[in-house]
Amino acid sequence: MKAGSGFLTDIDQFVQQKREHFIEIFQQLVAIPSICGDEAQIKNAVAFLSNLLKELFDCQIEILPTAGSPVIFCHFAAASSSEEPILFYGHYDVMAAEDVEKWQTDPFQLTLKEGRLFGRGAGDNKGQLLDVIFGLYAFKSLHQQFPCQINLIIEGEEEKGSVHLNQVVKQLSSQQLRQIKTVFVIDGSFSFAGQHVLRLGNRGLLGFEVNFKTNETDLHSGNFGNVSPNPVLVFHQILEQLYDFKKQRVLIPHFYDGTEQVSQTEAALLEKLPPVKLNSSQSSEFFKEPENKFEYYKRLMFEPSFNINGIQSGFLGQGIKTIIPSQLKVRFDFRLVNGQDVSQIQRELNRLLAPWISNKLLSINYLAVIPPYYAGVENKLMKQVIQGIQQVDQQAVIEPVMPGTVPNYVWQENLQAQIFTIPLANFDQHNHAPNENIKLTAFLQGIKIIYQLVKIYQD
Template sequence: MFKVNGNQIEEFKLYLAKFIALKGISATREGVVASLKFLTTFIKEQLNGEVELLPTSTNPAIYTELRGKNSETVLLYGHYDVMEADDLGWQTPPFVLTEIAGRYYGRGCGDNKGQLLAQLLGIATYLREYGELPINLKILIEGQEEQGSRDLNKLVKKYQTSLLANIDYVLVIDGSKNVNGKNVIRLGNRGLLAFELGVKVATRDLHSGNFGNVSENAALKLIGYLNKCYDFRTKRVKIPEFYADIQPATTQELEWIKKLPLPQGQPGSNMAYYHKLMFEPTFNINGMQSGYTGAKLKTIIPHKAFVRCDCRLVWGQRPELIRRQLEQLYHEELARGELEIKFLAEIAPSKTDSSSPYLMELIKTIREVTGDCLIEPIMPGTVPNYVWTDTLKVPTFTVPFANFDQNNHSVNENISRQAFWNGIEIIYHFLERKKRYYGTNI
């Protein structure tokens, strides 16, 4: 069975070092052109593929199609853009690949350059051995993921009947392994609706002695509006129909979460823990601001206040419906100009049926390489997988290669050498299993 070894270790590390050094910062676009050139060259020289750059409002996406011997067609998705990084807090320069104690450190090692490169190196290594692919691979590499994939759905809709037609299923290579270090396959993710409520009652702050009881307090007024959409005593959302369409976990999904480890120090059962994370929506206040927040006392009546909230949505909930219901809930306040709502994010939840015939092949591939594979029915976080399941209408599996403690978006981002190598091996054996399945003599 193929394992990364010998000269490959240094060769693959060198590719990763070059890719990390190019930056490709999503927000500032620093290094984006160089990152595109690196990927274009790699795809042409190592995969024998032709590259098409797909324009967006900011950083373009990369598309290539690699023809195989059989009609089965899989789309591989990753992204080349990274978050910003400065030297503060890093133990190594963030854009210089550094190996320490079995880990590669650098911005993008985990999210997502290391995982993306593992995909490409797995394909390249297979092609070196066999010369031809057993199935068709379409590869879409996004450049806006760290901006919330703002144009991804538009892109998919534009090309769903051309470049992205006739896809059997999608593999999203992003995220982290399970907390216990085991590889996982995720069949879905929670969605997101984020919004801001704002109140303004005057043109400036007022003295609380001179104007108390005769002037409105923006902070108090905002708390009253919050109580209209969330019950802080029962911890229930009061937006009409918020819970109406939630779909319960299936018997199979409950069996899978029984096998997931409870994080160390977490009280209660793993069933209760993962059910709350995967199958129950949330209401979260992620920021509030009003009045004076300095070190000393300042007796004022705040003239404005705002709160930012996010709701993680589960399968069955529709963000566009909840948005309309929230607007209706505050219809009178909005009409009178007493309240302002800004919607900040709207991403639908995604889910692939657990009976998909492609799932078992993926499980067998990962177990063949790493010895084990857990199934997480739903990822608690939010990624735009709805573009595959709802727009393209194809099964979608998230298969993260990076270690759980990759520190993505933080200082000292890393990917373990073993995780990087295993990612390459998983793609290689995925293709080799397809070769055996189809009996392709190549």
């Protein structure tokens, strides 16, 4: 395998010639409000994409049913089988277009305005998905044959946490995907500085809800104060068992097992990332801000985090209501890094909370259990992939770890594959919010980047 030569004349001309046609197809896809759970529109999106793939390629398409939205699986044949096959991933489902009054345009009518294409799914993930399809189409049109077998998985439940993706990949792993060792996940946003990025991993996620119940009903604080437990105070006791606020350290036993120091190679990559605005003046005994760019990115990418999403309890209406609340509900999330064992942390957390659970003071409900993934930086293909992206954007950088969480563990666990996450949408795409968009330049560059990724495999 080798990276592209750097001469983009053919692909540039091809994209320019097809630009209006590509945007027209983009408009048609955005017009389908494929919100996860809307069975009719999900069906329409699957039909549209299946027909598009059949129109552009001579490929094998399977529609794989699940208990939720179906998965589209497409296989593209190659001239020879000397190269290992590769897999691209994207999704066709979108978030609901809420707060319609805040949208500047119709969310389901793709609109070009001030250099951006606005519409629900424009950035997340219909625009990026079409980049994959159009990039493959460009390569096939310019070279007639693919240099390796290519597979494409398009799921319809990413916005619900990809609840059936693991099941589908496991189903495909014994036959259709058995030789896959490299997966390109095309989703997310590139850097806030406007640079395209290659991400080698992502943090994991352990999200859970704890419900405290100390009484059957709220109690009068004058009649029952000092003689009846308060769930807020019980929560405070448990919080002190979970987290050291001065040291900013999680106290769950074995929580940090498996974590490693940042290597010199990783540190060098962090130094190449764009500068950040630091607020060190806000550091205090309660929270210590990062002191420099390296510390900022190290915390985001290579350190686990402790977070409280929300707390609900008691009375916060007008006036005073002197009660002892009967219940408290709190949601936590831990972002986990390479080496941490999410199952072990779950077990240790259950063990830590066991005394309160056995006394029926609380119950715990796990909402997300996603392991971290990291390909590592000592990787020959990584260099070729970033070189391919840099054929289109010379400023592209490598982000060792995505601070957020995506279900990339499914590819590693089922296929033992290396995964590269390559976002093709701008940082300010407003995904999941009103006025979602993708810059026109980003959309067109994305097609060229996919083309370059395939070109890596050309002899």
